Amino acid sequence: MKSKKQFPYFDHENISTLEFILDKIFMKRQHLLIIIILFWGCKDKFPVIEELGGTQYNLVNQNNQNVVFPDFVKNKIVVINYIFTNCPDICPLSTNNMRLIQEGIKKENIKNVQFVSLSFDPKFDTPDVLKKFTGIRNLDLSNWAFLTGEKSVTDSIIKKIGVLAVPNDSTIFKNGRKIFYYVHTDRIQLIDADGKIRKNYKGSTINVNEIVADIKSLQ
Amino acid sequence: MKKVKGKSLLIVALIFTLNMIIFAQQPKTQYSKLKIKNAWVRPAAKGANSALYFVLQNNGSKPDTLIGAESKLADIVEVHESYKRDNDRMGMRPAGKLVINLKSELEFKPGGIHVMLLDLQKDFKIGDLFEAVLQFKYAGKIKVKAEVRDTPMTKEIKQ
Numbered sequence: 001m002k003s004k005k006q007f008p009y010f011d012h013e014n015i016s017t018l019e020f021i022l023d024k025i026f027m028k029r030q031h032l033l034i035i036i037i038l039f040w041g042c043k044d045k046f047p048v049i050e051e052l053g054g055t056q057y058n059l060v061n062q063n064n065q066n067v068v069f070p071d072f073v074k075n076k077i078v079v080i081n082y083i084f085t086n087c088p089d090i091c092p093l094s095t096n097n098m099r100l101i102q103e104g105i106k107k108e109n110i111k112n113v114q115f116v117s118l119s120f121d122p123k124f125d126t127p128d129v130l131k132k133f134t135g136i137r138n139l140d141l142s143n144w145a146f147l148t149g150e151k152s153v154t155d156s157i158i159k160k161i162g163v164l165a166v167p168n169d170s171t172i173f174k175n176g177r178k179i180f181y182y183v184h185t186d187r188i189q190l191i192d193a194d195g196k197i198r199k200n201y202k203g204s205t206i207n208v209n210e211i212v213a214d215i216k217s218l219q
Numbered sequence: 220m221k222k223v224k225g226k227s228l229l230i231v232a233l234i235f236t237l238n239m240i241i242f243a244q245q246p247k248t249q250y251s252k253l254k255i256k257n258a259w260v261r262p263a264a265k266g267a268n269s270a271l272y273f274v275l276q277n278n279g280s281k282p283d284t285l286i287g288a289e290s291k292l293a294d295i296v297e298v299h300e301s302y303k304r305d306n307d308r309m310g311m312r313p314a315g316k317l318v319i320n321l322k323s324e325l326e327f328k329p330g331g332i333h334v335m336l337l338d339l340q341k342d343f344k345i346g347d348l349f350e351a352v353l354q355f356k357y358a359g360k361i362k363v364k365a366e367v368r369d370t371p372m373t374k375e376i377k378q
């Protein structure tokens with residue numbers, strides 16, 4: 001004789017207590033499944049691309065002060081781009097987008113975010129050159145550092161984080177000065193407060209609203 | 220009779236000279252319908268590099284070609300284009316001679332074709348004016364006045 005099923009309609013003998021409780025809570029298993037999918041979906045939105053924790057790089061900022069990267073941004077969400085100041089088009093575009101992101105997080109009143117611009121042409125981009133680069137653009141450096149250092153150190157960083165920068169053409173000026181142009185990865189990256197790189201964006205064409213929303217999600 | 224012949228020769232010479240003047244001026248008239256609008260330059264310090272952007276309109280009767288650019292405010296001025304290599308890698312190369320077709324626009328924009336300004340002779344801050352000269356195959360030299368800005372130009376500057 002078949003027993004009449006009790007509400008909620010499932011076989012109590014064939015499911016675990018946990019499932020029973022969860023079913024009680026969510027009424028239908030489908031609901032539970034949707035919630036699990038949403039949870040994993042959010043997690044996958046920011047997969048860990050690279051971990052910077054445990055690594056230390058000695059660099060110099062635009063004020064000629066020594067900084068240890070990423071220690072000096074520990075416990076902060078970091079927005080970082082990679083530049084060379086002789087770049088006439090792409091790097092200024094990426095840097096201007098960094099400025100727009102900075103304005104975006106100010107408007108949203110998001111705290112605890114540090115901006116970093118790292119030069120992969122440190123032989124030319126001395127602290128003084130970086131300072132002029134920021135000054136002429138009237139950039140807000142209250143939470144934005146422009147970094148340079150030994151070429152071997154900046155090369156190690158960009159290798160670790162997956163940015164390529166290869167000298168291509170060069171120009172020799174009338175005064176004999178020679179500068180190089182790099183073929184380089186056009187990138188802005190989002191690093192979480194634990195030093196994990198969580199998302200890559202194309203620096204020159206980044207959607208500012210998208211990264212501001214992503215920063216909010218990571219908080 | 221000799222007097223009449225002399226007068227005729229004078230008239231022929233006058234007509235010829237007038238024709239030459241009109242003929243010489245004709246291309247200028249035809250190609251003066253090249254219009255440069257929304258010109259702007261990125262800020263950069265003395266000795267650094269920047270780029271000039273604008274929209275070029277050809278409302279004339281023939282296509283024209285941009286063959287060069289110059290400015291007293293930069294050591295080297297070249298027409299370049301940024302281009303995508305592989306993945307997210309970007310490079311830059313000379314743009315060559317650029318044809319502006321009839322009734323069309325050619326946009327010089329960030330991440331695309333631009334006039335590269337190398338070794339600026341002074342600081343260019345936001346709000347400053349930059350001047351350059353574009354050289355066209357038919358229209359000759361056309362002056363460009365551009366505002367120094369960090370975002371694209373939306374209003375026009377009287378050229």
